[in-house]
Amino acid sequence: MPRANEPGRSVSSRLWDLLFAFDPNNTELSLAGLVRRTGMxxxxxxxxxLELVEAGALERTSDNxxxxxxxxxxxxxxxxxxxxxxxxxxxxxxxxxxALRQHVQLxxxxxxxxxxxxxLSAVHAVGLTSQVGGLLxxxxxxxxxxxxxxxxxxxxxxxxxxxxxxxxSRTIVEPTxxxxxxxxxxxxxxxxxxEELTEGAESVATRIVDGSGKVVAALSVVVxxxxxxxxxxxxxxxxxGLGLSRSLGWRPGIPIxxx
Numbered sequence: 577m578p579r580a581n582e583p584g585r586s587v588s589s590r591l592w593d594l595l596f597a598f599d600p601n602n603t604e605l606s607l608a609g610l611v612r613r614t615g616m617x618x619x620x621x622x623x624x625x626l627e628l629v630e631a632g633a634l635e636r637t638s639d640n641x642x643x644x645x646x647x648x649x650x651x652x653x654x655x656x657x658x659x660x661x662x663x664x665x666x667x668x669x670x671x672x673x674x675a676l677r678q679h680v681q682l683x684x685x686x687x688x689x690x691x692x693x694x695x696l697s698a699v700h701a702v703g704l705t706s707q708v709g710g711l712l713x714x715x716x717x718x719x720x721x722x723x724x725x726x727x728x729x730x731x732x733x734x735x736x737x738x739x740x741x742x743x744x745s746r747t748i749v750e751p752t753x754x755x756x757x758x759x760x761x762x763x764x765x766x767x768x769x770x771e772e773l774t775e776g777a778e779s780v781a782t783r784i785v786d787g788s789g790k791v792v793a794a795l796s797v798v799v800x801x802x803x804x805x806x807x808x809x810x811x812x813x814x815x816x817g818l819g820l821s822r823s824l825g826w827r828p829g830i831p832i833x834x835x
Contacts (some may be wrong), residue, residue: 590616590624593657600707602794604641656727660791661784662694664823668816669696672797677701679798683712683719685727685835688735690720690794696811702777702800715740715754716747716772718781719794725761726783726791728834732758747772764831766814780806782817787825789833795820801802 597605597613602675605613611621625642628634632647665682673696674678681695689711714720714735724735732755740749761767770778781796795817797809 578653584713587624590614591628594621594624594628595644595826598644600710604643605638606641612643636650650662654809661824664796665694665784665793665820668820669694672795672812672816673698676797676799676805680795681719681794681798682795683723684793685723686711688714688738690714690717690723692719693793702774702798704802709815712744713741713773716743716769718767718769718796718798720780721758721767721769721803722765722781722783722794722796723835725758725767725793726832726835739782743773743777744771746770746789762832765817766810770806771801776801778802778806780809780813782810782813783821783832785821785826785829785830785832787830788832789826791832791835 593616594610597610597787602609602613606623607618610616611618614621616624625634629636629642632645634642634648635645637643643670661682661684669680669682677698677700679695681692681699683690683692685691690713692708692710694713695708708814712720714724724732727735730774734753736751736785740751740754741747742749748757759766762826766780766782768778768780777798778801779796779798781794783791784793784795795813797813799806799809
């Protein structure tokens with residue numbers, strides 16, 4: 577596919593480039609920032625950005641920057657997969673958060689990453705770099721490992737054959753070791769991750785299964801390293817995961833299958 581500053585790109589693909597320049601770490605961007613993040617010529621970026629503003633997809637901030645507009649946000653809430661899961665998960669996420677007072681988050685698979693669709697966090701909870709709507713790597717996050725472990729063998733091979741970024745000194749990037757951990761996760765339905773993605777943060781995650789036995793999401797608790805014993809969190813987390821899975825139609829006896 578041509579780069580954003582090369583001929584041959586459709587107008588719609590350029591508009592998507594501008595919209596996807598925004599992320600949880602870049603919720604407001606100047607025109608110069610949009611040019612830098614998309615690689616578009618300044619004149620093209622300006623023209624298309626103003627069209628998006630006129631349509632309501634983007635809006636101007638008080639300091640003449642740009643942000644995602646309310647109509648686009650409303651459209652995003654209609655995404656059936658995320659909204660159905662969020663609605664079903666809400667009571668379980670709230671109960672888990674009330675009991676533990678730690679980060680509790682729900683994520684789904686999107687391409688080669690996990691996207692957070694819900695999170696509740698206590699004020700004192702360990703600081704995290706990602707937010708709702710943010711993306712997490714599959715090979716070194718709790719929710720990512722759950723989702724990856726329940727994917728097809730071909731998808732696992734593809735991910736492990738790619739570049740596995742080392743985020744901390746404890747990030748596991750050796751494919752053989754990762755395969756052993758993924759196999760264990762498939763067997764137990766849970767995984768513990770200690771400071772692989774963020775220094776000072778540990779997590780435990782479990783699978784969420786629908787009525788067909790497909791793993792459709794992962795639920796996790798993230799805590800400050802050494803603050804609590806993660807194994808003590810597992811029973812509450814698994815109970816919440818099973819409850820949510822039941823609400824989606826899963827029942828004991830329905831075999832778990834790859835996504």
